[in-house]
Amino acid sequence: MMTNIPPRSLSHVTDWVFDLDNTLYPRECNLFAQIDLRISNYVVEVTQLPFAEARALQKSYYREYGTTLNGLMHRHEVDPDHFLNTVHAIDYSPVSSHPDLVAAIRDLPGRKFILTNGDVGHARSVLKRLGDTDGLFEDIFDIRAMSYRPKPLPEAYKAFFAAHGIDAKRAAMFDDLEKNLLVPHQTGMSTVQVVAGADFTHDQVEAWELERTGGEHVHHVTADLAGFLRKLP
Incomplete structure (x- = not known):
C-alpha cells in the first residue's frame, strides 16, 4: 500500500x-441508535445472554471484526440476510x-x-x-x-x-x-x-x-x- x-x-x-x-x-x-438497539436484541436471541452481556459482546465484535454481523457470522454462523432485514426494520423519519x-x-x-x-x-x-x-x-x-x-x-x-x-x-x-x-x-x-x-x-x-x-x-x-x-x- x-x-x-x-x-x-x-x-x-x-x-x-x-x-x-x-x-x-x-x-x-x-437513526443508527435504532439499528444499534435492534442489533443488541439480535445478539440476545442468538446467544441467549442477558442483555448487558450481549451488548458488551456486540461492541466487542464491532471493534474486532468491523461489524457485529461479521463477528456473528464467524462465531455463530448467522444468516446475514436475516440479520440485515431484522436490524434495518426501523423508523426512518428522524x-x-x-x-x-x-x-x-x-x-x-x-x-x-x-x-x-x-x-x-x-x-x-x-x-x-x-x-x-x-x-x-x-x-x-x-x-x-x-x-x-x-x-x-x-x-x-x-x-x-x-x-x-x-x-x-x-x-x-x-x-x-x-x-x-x-x-x-x-x-x-x-x-x-x-x-x-x-x-x-x-x-x-x-x-x-x-x-x-x-x-x-x-x-x-x-x-x-x-x-x-x-x-x-
Whole structure:
C-alpha cells in the first residue's frame, strides 16, 4: 500500500466516496441508535445472554471484526440476510430532507459513490429521506458487495476499487469513524472525517466512536458536510 500523504486540497479528486450512516445524515438524529438497539436484541436471541452481556459482546465484535454481523457470522454462523432485514426494520423519519447536501454532492465534479457496511435497501431508505437523489450516486457498494468483509478491512476497499476502477490517488473518502479512514489514507485517498457536534453524547455511543485523535490519516474534519463541500474550490 502507498503511504504517501495525498494533497490536502481536494481539487484533484474525481471520485467522491461517502459512508452512509452518521455521514450522509447527522449522528444527532439518532437513526443508527435504532439499528444499534435492534442489533443488541439480535445478539440476545442468538446467544441467549442477558442483555448487558450481549451488548458488551456486540461492541466487542464491532471493534474486532468491523461489524457485529461479521463477528456473528464467524462465531455463530448467522444468516446475514436475516440479520440485515431484522436490524434495518426501523423508523426512518428522524432523517430530515437535506436539499442543500444533495445539491452540494451533485455539483461535485466526477463520480460519486456510497461505500457502506449496511445494505443497499437501508441506503435507499436513507436517500429517499434526504431528497431528490435519483442518479446522484454511481453505485451503492454495500456489505454484500464486500462479500461481508467490512470496512475497515483492506479487502473491503480493494473490492470497491476493483469494481469501479478507482484510482485512490484521485479519490476522497468521507466517513464518521476514524478507523475507517486509515486504509483510504494508506492507499493514497484524501480523507474527511464527518463528526457530530462537540457537545454530542448518547448512552448508546461509546467514546471511541466519536474519537478525533488528529492522526495523519485524517486530512480534514467537519461537522457540516454540506457546508464543507460548498466551500471547496
